[in-house]
Amino acid sequence: RVVHRRRYELAAKVPGPTLWLPGLGHIADSMYHYGLSGIDWFIGYYKRYGNVYRMWIGTHLFIVTSHPDDIEAIVTNPALIDKGNTYSLLQPWLGDGLLLLGGKKWHARRKMLTPTFHFRILEQFVEVFNDKGEILQSKLAELAGKGPVDVRPYISKHALDVICETAMGTAMNAQLQEDSEYVHAVKLACKGVDDRHVFPWLAYDAIFRMTQSGKDFFNALDIIHGTTRKVIASRKLELQNELKQGGGAATDEGEADIGTKTRKMFIDQLLTMHLQGADLSEKDIFDEVNTFMFEGHDTTMTSVCFTLFLLAKHPEVQDRVAEELSLVLGDETRYTSAQLGELKYLEAVIKESLRLYPSVPVFFRECREEFPLPSGYTVPAGATIFVNGYVAHHDEKNFKDPFKFDPDRFLPGSEAKRHHFAYIPFSAGYRNCIGQRFAMLSMKATLARVLRSFRVAPASADASLVLDLQVVLTAKDGVHLVVERRQ
Numbered sequence: 001r002v003v004h005r006r007r008y009e010l011a012a013k014v015p016g017p018t019l020w021l022p023g024l025g026h027i028a029d030s031m032y033h034y035g036l037s038g039i040d041w042f043i044g045y046y047k048r049y050g051n052v053y054r055m056w057i058g059t060h061l062f063i064v065t066s067h068p069d070d071i072e073a074i075v076t077n078p079a080l081i082d083k084g085n086t087y088s089l090l091q092p093w094l095g096d097g098l099l100l101l102g103g104k105k106w107h108a109r110r111k112m113l114t115p116t117f118h119f120r121i122l123e124q125f126v127e128v129f130n131d132k133g134e135i136l137q138s139k140l141a142e143l144a145g146k147g148p149v150d151v152r153p154y155i156s157k158h159a160l161d162v163i164c165e166t167a168m169g170t171a172m173n174a175q176l177q178e179d180s181e182y183v184h185a186v187k188l189a190c191k192g193v194d195d196r197h198v199f200p201w202l203a204y205d206a207i208f209r210m211t212q213s214g215k216d217f218f219n220a221l222d223i224i225h226g227t228t229r230k231v232i233a234s235r236k237l238e239l240q241n242e243l244k245q246g247g248g249a250a251t252d253e254g255e256a257d258i259g260t261k262t263r264k265m266f267i268d269q270l271l272t273m274h275l276q277g278a279d280l281s282e283k284d285i286f287d288e289v290n291t292f293m294f295e296g297h298d299t300t301m302t303s304v305c306f307t308l309f310l311l312a313k314h315p316e317v318q319d320r321v322a323e324e325l326s327l328v329l330g331d332e333t334r335y336t337s338a339q340l341g342e343l344k345y346l347e348a349v350i351k352e353s354l355r356l357y358p359s360v361p362v363f364f365r366e367c368r369e370e371f372p373l374p375s376g377y378t379v380p381a382g383a384t385i386f387v388n389g390y391v392a393h394h395d396e397k398n399f400k401d402p403f404k405f406d407p408d409r410f411l412p413g414s415e416a417k418r419h420h421f422a423y424i425p426f427s428a429g430y431r432n433c434i435g436q437r438f439a440m441l442s443m444k445a446t447l448a449r450v451l452r453s454f455r456v457a458p459a460s461a462d463a464s465l466v467l468d469l470q471v472v473l474t475a476k477d478g479v480h481l482v483v484e485r486r487q
């Protein structure tokens with residue numbers, strides 16, 4: 001009871017909306033002011049209350065901050081690595097994968113998985129990016145000259161093909177099939193998670209299971225999990241045979257030897273560790289593969305779509321990108337990781353796009369003990385810290401003219417001028433995105449492929465996007481672009 005009283009006392013010192021409907025707290029207030037979905041309330045609340053404010057959802061307290069000093073103190077604090085219940089809706093899909101793990105288990109797993117994202121391994125994925133990119137290129141060629149079209153389904157299938165091949169070593173050929181059961185299942189599973197975020201009563205399993213969305217969700221998980229299980233079983237058999245023949249030794253850097261073509265994907269690296277006696281069970285591998293599939297698909301897809309939209313709206317920037325591409329890539333049709341590394345302007349464009357439209361705009365930390373924030377307020381024990389990167393990215397204290405698309409902000413040399421924790425599309429500190437370098441490389445490869453061959457334009461001069469926060473930040477009505485062949 002003392003802890004509760006203290007929580008209410010500390011919460012009362014933090015600004016926030018009046019609770020005029022007990023039990024519904026923030027939800028009622030944000031619906032009243034800003035509607036049911038969308039993210040307008042992020043900026044709305046920032047304007048009303050500043051960088052730090054409180055929210056009650058039911059009886060649970062959230063302290064929201066977008067202050068870079070607070071963000072730094074939070075993400076670099078080893079006592080603040082647990083995420084609590086905020087991600088529990090993903091549990092049936094991802095189990096105890098890295099994204100959801102906490103405490104010592106997370107520490108050990110993170111240490112074990114870090115080498116699987118070594119740059120030497122990522123370099124080999126460029127071949128996959130080339131193969132899948134060529135298919136995307138041929139699909140977009142069919143759209144050229146045909147007027148505005150929603151490019152998202154094309155980019156989405158491409159992203160799925162890339163992650164299936166790199167995470168599971170399996171070609172799903174989503175781009176080549178009209179009706180893939182697996183692709184359909186991934187879509188339904190994402191929709192189920194989205195629905196549960198938008199309609200809070202669906203968070204209760206018993207209610208969710210009675211709805212069509214819930215039935216679709218659990219059927220979809222059966223298909224997704226069944227596929228992961230099958231792939232693990234067959235790759236394990238292959239690896240066991242290869243190990244018997246003397247391959248697959250660990251290198252002195254502790255990473256799995258991925259010398260042969262069939263043994264380079266994430267799943268093979270995890271299975272090699274498992275077979276060599278690491279503390280990584282088959283169930284752990286199952287959860288990690290599902291996590292990579294989930295984290296590595298929608299995030300990059302939505303970011304590529306936003307970047308294409310921004311380039312369509314800013315032809316002068318698109319021309320500069322095209323110039324850089326022709327300078328660095330010449331007539332090459334298969335790109336190398338070294339060439340992709342040289343595309344500094346394209347990199348600045350992607351970073352600026354992630355500033356304006358971060359795929360993962362917010363994240364959470366569970367606060368078990370009172371935590372004083374550098375900005376002045378104290379987070380009570382038992383509250384959840386809500387880090388709002390979206391607002392930090394749109395705060396004029398951090399970025400001049402924050403709603404303007406200006407990739408020059410991210411050209412080499414410019415970044416040193418601002419607070420290191422004002423820009424956090426991949427989070428930062430202990431629990432930053434383990435797939436960050438993979439994501440940047442794959443997005444560069446995709447955008448280079450598209451923009452080398454095509455010019456994109458908006459569907460109309462005043463085209464704009466309605467943002468929606470689903471599992472990731474998305475454009476609610478798709479991304480409609482005119483695609484033309486580049487001469």
Ligand code: HEM
Pocket residue numbers: 083098099100110291292295296297299300303358359360363364424425426427430431432433434435436438439
């Ligand atoms: C544009 C693309 C991406 C963005 C913006 C992004 C962003 C993020 C963010 C903000 C987090 C922290 C989430 C939190 O603390 O709750 C995160 C974590 C994570 N990301 Fe990414 N991500 C991207 C792509 C990827 C890819 C391609 C992969 C894997 C192939 C991946 C795997 C993960 C994993 C496993 C975690 C959990 C890390 C941990 O807790 O130790 N992400 N990502």
